[in-house]
Every structure is written in C-alpha cells, then in structure tokens.
Amino acid sequence: MEDIAKDILIRASQGDMRAFEVVYKASSSFVYNVALRVVNNREDALEVSQEVFLIIHHKLKTFRFESSFKTWAYRITANTAINFAKKSSRAKTVPFEESFGEGAVLNEAHTQMDQEQQNQIVEKLLGELNPDQRACVVLRDIQGLSYEEIAQALNININTVRSRLKRSREKLLSVRRQVDYEKV
C-alpha cells in the first residue's frame, strides 16, 4: 500500500471528498486484492471493499495517528474480509483435487499456464483453507507483509501467525501431493 501524507488524511477526515479519493487510490488495490483472496469471489470482494472504505471514511474522524494509517487499514480490511468469509457459505469452493485432479498441468514452473488457469489454481488452493488461515497466507505470500505487520493487522501474536502459516502450508502441501498421487 502506498504511503499517504498526513495532511491528506486530515482533509479526508474533515469530509474533503477529493482528499478521500487520494486515500482510496493509494489503498484500493491492497483492499480489493486482500478482500478478493479472503472471500474468494469477485462480487463479495466488491461488497467487502465498499464496506472497508465506508468504515475508513467514518472512522478517519477519530483516527489519532498513534499507529500508522497502513496498519490501521490492514486491520480494517483483514477483519472485514474474515468476518464476511466466516458468515458467507459462498466462500467454500469446490475442493482442489476435484477441480484439478485430472488434466491440469501442475508442474512446478507453471510456465505453460495462462493467467486465467493460474488464477483458478490460486482460488482453489485458497478454498482449501479456513478464513483465518487464508488471511495469513494472503497477507504474507501475496501482499508480502512481515510477521509483525500480520500480527498487528489480525490482532494476534507472532507465534499464532507462525502456526497459522505452518498449518496452511502443510495443508496445501498435502493437497498438492494428493493431486500428484492421483495423476500417477
């Protein structure tokens, strides 16, 4: 997420829509992509992103700059997306083995795959994880946040971040091994 100047944030908090648009432009890619990967479908991601920006718009008035805006926005985004995914049954997708068990090119390099197929694989793999694990994987492996930043965003301790990542990766490894085994 891009850095946002303090005066822009102050103006946005006072109701200046042009300043709020700057905030939106700097953070919308992060918010939408995290939402998309955690809720795992486009319509829900739009709904979650909209909710995130409405929360930011409301709460900017009380934002005191004690923590960074980035950390604050990470937290709002992750919590809104996780809560939505937990409530929504649509987040559950078809198991990875069923979708990619036969015919899918799952060599490690993925060089032959087109973007669409790549995207489908990411969606299906994320569908194997629960919303808490998904959020950790998305923030770490897709958005590149540090353990410390993830812990702050999700309001959990670093060891919980570690254990969620560990379990997620073990789960993904076992799913991929299963697919490879069925192909043989």
Next chain:
Amino acid sequence: MKKCEHFRDLILTDHIDGQLDKNAAGSLENHLLKCSDCREFFKEIKDKATLPWAQALRQPVPAELWIKIQEKIENEERSSDLISDLLDRIKGLIVYPRLVPVLASLVLMLLVGSVTVNTIQIKQAQEKDQGEYLVSLLSSSSQAESNDLGTPIEHYFL
C-alpha cells in the same frame, strides 16, 4: 528424527519467509547440507505451497467500486443532513425562551380546569342519583298503598 522435525518447522515458516536470524539460518543451512530428506522437503514446500502465490497476479480494482462508495457516502450525508435539519428546527422552537413558560402555564391551567369541571360533574351526578333514589322509594310505598282496596277480607289477609 526430532532434529528434522524442528528444522522442518523452521522451513515451513521463518526460513521460507526470510525471518530467521543469522545463527538459526546458519544451523539450518548446515542441517540441509547433511540431510537429503529435509532438502527435498524444502524444495517441495517452495514449489508446492508458496510458488502459486508468488505467481498470483494482482487483480485490477473494478471502476464501479469508487462510484458505489461515492454514492453511499453521498446518501449517508444527505440523510444525516435531513436529521440535523429536523433537530435544528426543534432547537429553533426552543430558542424563544419566553414562549416556554407561557405554554407551560397554559397547559397547566387547562389541566387544572378540566380536573375541576370533572369533579363538579361527578358531584352533581351523585346528588342527582341520591334524589332519584329517594323519590323512587317514596313512590314505591305510595304504590303499595294504592294496591290496598280497603275491603275487610283484604285487611284480614294483610
């Protein structure tokens, strides 16, 4: 082996994410040089559990998102304007402080007046009822007398 288990836990998290300090990273590297199973595990984890994410493309944000957000904010501001307008009007009435005691005393007078009228009406109704009752008693005794035909046989039986 317990040692391998410990190193695999590190591989699954801190090592792959570049969060290990120099000492821990050094001892893991030494172990990987000696242990082919852990080397294989590390390669497998990298290829199967983290590579797909590295290749996940950032999706473009749909243009409709900003439009929807703007609409929502405008709607909310409009409705909050309506509420604050209404509150201002109510406040505007209270701004004239002289009106308040006049209105309050009027309401009080109306209340007291209605209570007094009610009490008088109830009293009058009670008095009227009592009068009617006495009249009905008198009329019933005179009616009994009028049934008496004054014959000796009736006197005998009465």
